[in-house]
Amino acid sequence: MRYSAERKQETRERIINSARRLFNRRGFAEVTIDDIMQHAGLTRGGFYRHFDTKEQLYSHAIRQFLCMSARERWQREHVDGCAKGTELARMIVNAYLSQEHFEDRDGSCPLITLPSDVARGGKAVKGAFRTVLNKMVEVFEANLPPHDAREAALSLTALCVGAMVVSRAIDDAGLAAEIRAAARVQVLRTTGWDRVSQDSAQDVL
């Protein structure tokens, strides 16, 4: 077969990547196949060498976003790699609620960008969403006093996601920042994560 299989695979992934970003930013219906292919440096017709329908691409895009080690990828990009334990948990919270993450509309955590869409979507998408959510809960849970770790981890997750979701939906950067700051204080205070390793207390934000 001419054009090596790897090259085709690369193109395919370029398409999925473009799709992920565009869907993320504008939603399913507001993005055309033309947009996606152009964004990937291709033309309309070639699309169907890689996918059967637009919907199929959508599910791949979401899946890439949600399943494919979303937490690891995100963590690698946003958090210094060598932190451990409560220090890691604190850094994740700081990075999650940071201005930088707030502004990154294409690449941000899908729990923030997609919930309304997912709530209206099918089983597959909801299942993937749950997977990512569970990963986030696990990180928190592992760094909390055991007696009510799970309960606390669930509400911390809801708080972090909620603060970001709401921040994104308003047109007032000051209020948005205030909400994220309030959430951060609340998380760090209730968990005690602000009291560990004072030497690196000011790093992320």
Add this chain to the structure above:
Amino acid sequence: MRYSAERKQETRERIINSARRLFNRRGFAEVTIDDIMQHAGLTRGGFYRHFDTKEQLYSHAIRQFLCMSARERWQREHVDGCAKGTELARMIVNAYLSQEHFEDRDGSCPLITLPSDVARGGKAVKGAFRTVLNKMVEVFEANLPPHDAREAALSLTALCVGAMVVSRAIDDAGLAAEIRAAARVQVLRTTGWDRVSQDSAQDVL
């Protein structure tokens, strides 16, 4: 003018109501004008006696949802009218995070249903969203110890909204309920609202 102005107004509001419910449930692009008019008991053509475009209707629908005393309407529907102070705050939290509110996809608080759409929308919609958000924050703020009332109110709002948003986006009713329960415990514990008026402590949920 035949057909009294009131009758026309009634029809118009019936259309907006249908639109609000359908948009809320399925999103803008997935609802056709035909759907909306049928749902309102009318036919396609009549639409343009009331609105210029589908988008205009959308903005009216959202506006009705968001601006038009959303908090008061919601409060009236979901919370016993005569409660006051911290008791009211507690009841609102309980109702907000209740199973009933969780299941009411058409009529639920727009902060939960719309954030992804609004985040992708224009200034007008975001402004309206902020209005509702502020109202929710105010209720909380008025019932918290003054020294950091605002900060606490902001994070409580994020927590309540986040818990509902995330609950809706997963396909596991058990986990969804667990998240809402965890959020409720967290809110009531950090605010102390669970410690007031023990006589009516079990009412809502």
Add this chain to the structure above:
DNA sequence: TGTACATCAGTGAACGCGCGTTCACTGATGTAC
């Protein structure tokens, strides 16, 4: 190594369906007298 052929990723024009929008029409009700 070179030549002939096969494959298929990618192109771009064309197709056709769905849906937003328009339009000629109806008929119920309002107003004038």
Add this chain to the structure above:
DNA sequence: TGTACATCAGTGAACGCGCGTTCACTGATGTAC
């Protein structure tokens, strides 16, 4: 009160654009010999 006329909310068929999808074609690269 009754009659003629005007208005316009609502109808349903038709229009036309946009976009998902199809298709004939190209040309780069792989394979066979």
